[in-house]
Amino acid sequence: MRRFGLVAVSFISLLSFGHPSFADEYKLLPALAMHGEPKYGEDFKNFDYANPNAPKGGTLKLGATGTFDSLHPFIIRGQPALGLSLGFMSLTYESLMARGWDEPFTLYGLIAKSVEVPDDRSGIIFNLRPEAKWQDGKSITADDVIFSYEALRDHGRPNHRMYYKKVESAEKLDELRVRFLFKRNGDGAIDREMPLIMGLMPILPKHEWEGRDFDQTSLRIPVGSGPYKVSKMEPGRNITYSRDKNYWGQNVPAQKGLHNFDEIRFDYYRDDAISLQAFKSGQYDLRREPDPNKWAVSYDFSAAHDGRVKLESFPHKRTEAINGFILNTRRDLFKDRALREAMGYAFDFGWINRNLFHDLYKRSSSFFPNSELACFGIPEGDELALLKKFSDRLSPEIFSTSVSPPQTDGGEESLRDNLLHAADILKRAGYVMRDGKLYKDMRAVEFEILLSDPVEEKIALQMVRALQRLGISARARTVDSAQYQARLAAFDFDVIVGKWFNSLSPGNEQLLFWGSSAAKQQGSRNYPGIQDPVVDALAAEITAARSRDDLITATRALDRVLMFGRYVIPFYYLGADQIAFWSQLHHPDVTPLYGPIIESWWKNPGF
Numbered sequence: 075m076r077r078f079g080l081v082a083v084s085f086i087s088l089l090s091f092g093h094p095s096f097a098d099e100y101k102l103l104p105a106l107a108m109h110g111e112p113k114y115g116e117d118f119k120n121f122d123y124a125n126p127n128a129p130k131g132g133t134l135k136l137g138a139t140g141t142f143d144s145l146h147p148f149i150i151r152g153q154p155a156l157g158l159s160l161g162f163m164s165l166t167y168e169s170l171m172a173r174g175w176d177e178p179f180t181l182y183g184l185i186a187k188s189v190e191v192p193d194d195r196s197g198i199i200f201n202l203r204p205e206a207k208w209q210d211g212k213s214i215t216a217d218d219v220i221f222s223y224e225a226l227r228d229h230g231r232p233n234h235r236m237y238y239k240k241v242e243s244a245e246k247l248d249e250l251r252v253r254f255l256f257k258r259n260g261d262g263a264i265d266r267e268m269p270l271i272m273g274l275m276p277i278l279p280k281h282e283w284e285g286r287d288f289d290q291t292s293l294r295i296p297v298g299s300g301p302y303k304v305s306k307m308e309p310g311r312n313i314t315y316s317r318d319k320n321y322w323g324q325n326v327p328a329q330k331g332l333h334n335f336d337e338i339r340f341d342y343y344r345d346d347a348i349s350l351q352a353f354k355s356g357q358y359d360l361r362r363e364p365d366p367n368k369w370a371v372s373y374d375f376s377a378a379h380d381g382r383v384k385l386e387s388f389p390h391k392r393t394e395a396i397n398g399f400i401l402n403t404r405r406d407l408f409k410d411r412a413l414r415e416a417m418g419y420a421f422d423f424g425w426i427n428r429n430l431f432h433d434l435y436k437r438s439s440s441f442f443p444n445s446e447l448a449c450f451g452i453p454e455g456d457e458l459a460l461l462k463k464f465s466d467r468l469s470p471e472i473f474s475t476s477v478s479p480p481q482t483d484g485g486e487e488s489l490r491d492n493l494l495h496a497a498d499i500l501k502r503a504g505y506v507m508r509d510g511k512l513y514k515d516m517r518a519v520e521f522e523i524l525l526s527d528p529v530e531e532k533i534a535l536q537m538v539r540a541l542q543r544l545g546i547s548a549r550a551r552t553v554d555s556a557q558y559q560a561r562l563a564a565f566d567f568d569v570i571v572g573k574w575f576n577s578l579s580p581g582n583e584q585l586l587f588w589g590s591s592a593a594k595q596q597g598s599r600n601y602p603g604i605q606d607p608v609v610d611a612l613a614a615e616i617t618a619a620r621s622r623d624d625l626i627t628a629t630r631a632l633d634r635v636l637m638f639g640r641y642v643i644p645f646y647y648l649g650a651d652q653i654a655f656w657s658q659l660h661h662p663d664v665t666p667l668y669g670p671i672i673e674s675w676w677k678n679p680g681f
Contacts, residue, residue: 124331132677179579424484512545
């Protein structure tokens, strides 16, 4: 009866506002899946990848490279410390709902115990838990939710601004209930991901921010609602979080078995080489090793031999990051697709993989590698039908040829054949070679590859040498992290080595990554400056998908158009997480779909 009453009251109250979707009944739900049904029922006790009996205690010491100068993670200014908010270990701030990491995209109750959503997803009501508290003891209310939405919409990072501008209205229904209604697209459709986007919105305490400038960086100790408080720090060097013994959410099912350490400390190191040596000497406890070369040769030390340090590879099924040389099409030089395509033939993956990475990598041939979302072969079936809608704006080649990047086997002959093909592309596009240099319209083809990590230098220098054989003059330049971030935010670069992380349920972030509007917005992640109405339309198809099959179709079509554009010279991926850790750490037996969740680990009592 209570469930029926909530639904009825919501439905009746909505009718008076005349929104076209209010003919749809709002359904009360404890969890919300992007597509299909949630894995866990209303009475679930904990996620399968969390051990509810894990012991509490000890300090987890982690290493980071670079620096930090802010405890305000919601604006583009400054470099925020790790651990504050959504991202790697969300310790201080929380969202309305918690993500389940063994499903593509499903949210479970956290600050909000339940939600109410109509079938067309034109709105959502969040029902807050009365027991939810800020770390200063004050209750979390609807006013905090609306304040967070407005502050992030108007002053937050580019992704927040883009997402929350899709909200038509935000209304406080009572102290513990908030309703968001969503704008319709130009075609009248609703972005079906928006209820989940709002569920992941970080919630900030209104009373802590009143009278303060949201746009300014700050080292003020934040007041959040999460399981940890900032207890001490040395800006740029280290930060320590202490577990809040009065954490309100410790018995919420989505939190059971997580957050097992009394303290979590991040120590910052100038570069990764120093960080690795610090780990080997026991200065921190756990290290994710993304470099297969280091994994193969740099962990040959006594603690790894005698079992004090464990080396484990955790295969996963998530979409791997797409990384590579990113070509900035805001520069006149890289507006020419023919040049971008030719440059791809100079990347000798076979040689790099064999000589630098012990043949452990696989070549990325998609913006969604290691997943069912990646396009392959030539388009067919539903993907072909979708692409044909845009045939007047797409090259005929996209329907008849593979968009996979050129391959090499590591031998000189293989690279030479690729460079000959690249030279032919350039010649047909009007480029000429004179005295060993390549020209177009009397302008030499030369540019800078901007780097932030010395580890990237070997790959960049290999590319520089190969490009020289085409008459292209490239130079690699490594700068410190602060300068790199400033130039990245302003799109002040020719070529960078960068990456994007995609989930198994891509959505609104695709417009932030590749959308035309984002190309003009400083601080966005549309690093190549892509401005293509077909890309915009296909990204919209993803958010409008009503089934998993529709989502896969739209994502493969978008992937194919992006790959055909040759905006990125893709590198490689592993398909597993390589983690080295000191043996006093333990992890659950179950590894979720997205890979290990460090929040579920624990330490032997006494350490």
